[in-house]
Amino acid sequence: MSGLPPGMILVLGALALPLVRGRLRQLLVVALPVASYAHMLALPADLSVGAELFGYALEPVRVDRLSLVWGHVFHIVAILTAIYALRVKGATEHVAGLTYAGSAIAAAFAGDLITLFVFWELTAVTSVFLIWARPGARSRRAGLRYLVIQVASGVLLLAGSVLTYLERGSLAFDHLGLSGPGSVLIFLAFGIKAAFPLLHNWLQDAYPEATVAGTVFLSAFTTKLAIYALARAFPGTAILIPIGALMTLFPIVYAVIENDLRRVLAYSLNNQLGFMVVGIGIGTELSLNGTAAHAFAHIIYKALLFMAMGAVLHRTGTIKASALGGLYKSMPLTAACCIVGSLSISGFPLFSGFVSKSMILSAGAEAHMLVLSLALLVASAGVVDHSGIKIPFFAFFAHDSGRRVEEAPWNMLLAMGAAAAICIGLGVYPQPLYDLLPYPVSYVPYTTAHVVTSLELLLFAALAFAFLYRSGRYPAEIESVNLDFDWTYRRLAPRAVAAARRRLAALHAAAARRLDAARRRLLRSLERTYGPSGLLGEPWPTGTTALWAAVLLAAYLILSYL
Numbered sequence: 322m323s324g325l326p327p328g329m330i331l332v333l334g335a336l337a338l339p340l341v342r343g344r345l346r347q348l349l350v351v352a353l354p355v356a357s358y359a360h361m362l363a364l365p366a367d368l369s370v371g372a373e374l375f376g377y378a379l380e381p382v383r384v385d386r387l388s389l390v391w392g393h394v395f396h397i398v399a400i401l402t403a404i405y406a407l408r409v410k411g412a413t414e415h416v417a418g419l420t421y422a423g424s425a426i427a428a429a430f431a432g433d434l435i436t437l438f439v440f441w442e443l444t445a446v447t448s449v450f451l452i453w454a455r456p457g458a459r460s461r462r463a464g465l466r467y468l469v470i471q472v473a474s475g476v477l478l479l480a481g482s483v484l485t486y487l488e489r490g491s492l493a494f495d496h497l498g499l500s501g502p503g504s505v506l507i508f509l510a511f512g513i514k515a516a517f518p519l520l521h522n523w524l525q526d527a528y529p530e531a532t533v534a535g536t537v538f539l540s541a542f543t544t545k546l547a548i549y550a551l552a553r554a555f556p557g558t559a560i561l562i563p564i565g566a567l568m569t570l571f572p573i574v575y576a577v578i579e580n581d582l583r584r585v586l587a588y589s590l591n592n593q594l595g596f597m598v599v600g601i602g603i604g605t606e607l608s609l610n611g612t613a614a615h616a617f618a619h620i621i622y623k624a625l626l627f628m629a630m631g632a633v634l635h636r637t638g639t640i641k642a643s644a645l646g647g648l649y650k651s652m653p654l655t656a657a658c659c660i661v662g663s664l665s666i667s668g669f670p671l672f673s674g675f676v677s678k679s680m681i682l683s684a685g686a687e688a689h690m691l692v693l694s695l696a697l698l699v700a701s702a703g704v705v706d707h708s709g710i711k712i713p714f715f716a717f718f719a720h721d722s723g724r725r726v727e728e729a730p731w732n733m734l735l736a737m738g739a740a741a742a743i744c745i746g747l748g749v750y751p752q753p754l755y756d757l758l759p760y761p762v763s764y765v766p767y768t769t770a771h772v773v774t775s776l777e778l779l780l781f782a783a784l785a786f787a788f789l790y791r792s793g794r795y796p797a798e799i800e801s802v803n804l805d806f807d808w809t810y811r812r813l814a815p816r817a818v819a820a821a822r823r824r825l826a827a828l829h830a831a832a833a834r835r836l837d838a839a840r841r842r843l844l845r846s847l848e849r850t851y852g853p854s855g856l857l858g859e860p861w862p863t864g865t866t867a868l869w870a871a872v873l874l875a876a877y878l879i880l881s882y883l
């Protein structure tokens with residue numbers, strides 16, 4: 322079993338799910354990620370398994386401290402999401418969700434670029450069924466767009482891997498840097514899955530269109546696998562710092578004005594990914610530890626928030642902020658779990674986000690990056706507004722929508738309760754998380770400066786929200802379409818192409834008309850000259866013809882003697 326990549330138990334075991342039904346399937350859905358986790362825990366901490374394929378040296382299994390961070394949290398969230406999805410009746414979501422989780426786990430332990438590519442593409446092919454499992458034309462179209470983008474990322478990864486092999490003579494998946502065209506293509510492939518600015522809209526397009534449980538699965542694996550890949554191959558790459566800073570800032574406005582609460586969380590996901598990308602770009606031990614810790618904490622609390630919103634959607638049939646409110650009366654436990662997730666993502670002391678995000682902020686301060694530190698503080702205040710306050714406020718409080726529904730099913734509550742317990746546990750006692758990180762940790766999160774700064778930031782953001790909301794200046798929660806960069810290629814580009822085609826058609830028609838008019842003029846001129854009534858059209862008399870022949874012959878003879 323040591324030669325079996327971690328996660329393959331999930332991939333292979335999921336294939337048996339359609340063969341069983343009822344309680345047995347539910348038992349298997351939870352048992353598979355548990356068994357896969359046990360398999361990973363049994364592996365040596367420095368295991369490396371080599372293989373050869375068509376003369377190429379591969380490393381399908383590589384266990385080290387960096388891969389283990391993602392291995393632990395991927396398995397934990399797979400178990401929680403499996404419990405959350407227990408009541409899903411169809412086998413499609415279970416099979417897709419577990420194979421997706423298993424392929425992401427296996428990718429995190431890949432030691433070569435070809436193995437990484439195989440599982441990279443498997444995550445794309447399996448995860449799209451979590452979107453298509455939700456009936457409706459919107460989900461079908463969003464899933465197709467999602468699949469095109471994800472497969473394109475894999476194509477870039479494969480092309481970059483081939484070029485890298487030609488440049489270096491090795492397929493090892495380790496530090497690459499931006500040293501050649503191959504590594505640039507790989508960087509772009511990772512950037513697509515990490516939802517870099519201008520490459521991010523597949524996330525907001527697809528995640529809200531997935532099923533209730535599917536969105537939870539999606540929130541945990543694809544983008545965080547990309548963060549792992551960036552941390553493995555491009556630590557200390559300076560361009561990642563401005564990219565990450567921009568990722569933390571631009572989603573704030575969109576999240577504030579968005580009415581679909583799952584789409585708000587999708588924009589918030591962009592924001593949090595930005596902190597991790599910045600940490601990778603800084604490249605110090607503290608920042609890379611911060612990235613790994615924040616990825617761990619983020620996967621859990623973001624899954625918790627998507628679980629809470631999924632429970633609301635499951636019970637009410639809508640996730641629009643304009644149609645919700647007052648649900649704390651009928652879903653108090655879901656509301657409590659959502660608040661825990663909101664406090665965690667806000668970085669409130671005693672919750673998981675505080676002990677992880679502060680490491681990245683401290684790394685930026687230690688590197689004397691003043692502008693970056695200010696940008697991250699602004700981004701932190703923004704996330705308090707749109708995820709820390711807006712999500713629970715408009716879903717469970719705000720105005721009373723009059724909806725009275727049942728509390729979330731027991732399995733959803735169990736998964737949310739366990740995730741909330743982890744968020745609180747890591748916030749109160751972060752040492753178990755710090756012990757997992759790639760480098761030794763001497764960081765102390767609960768210093769006076771950290772706590773006071775965090776509380777001041779949280780208080781400022783809360784007061785700003787309260788003032789804007791009470792004064793009527795906060796953007797109204799209404800049905801609307803918010804234009805993001807995808808408008809340029811989903812609306813503007815097709816319209817521009819259609820307009821260009823119409824213009825070319827008009828030019829072609831005008832040119833054809835002009836050519837036809839010229840042809841007609843030429844024919845008329847020839848008709849006048851050579852037609853029956855033209856100068857050269859009537860036969861000449863014999864005498865006239867003989868005279869002109871003599872004249873031409875004389876001219877020819879004169880010219881020939883000159």
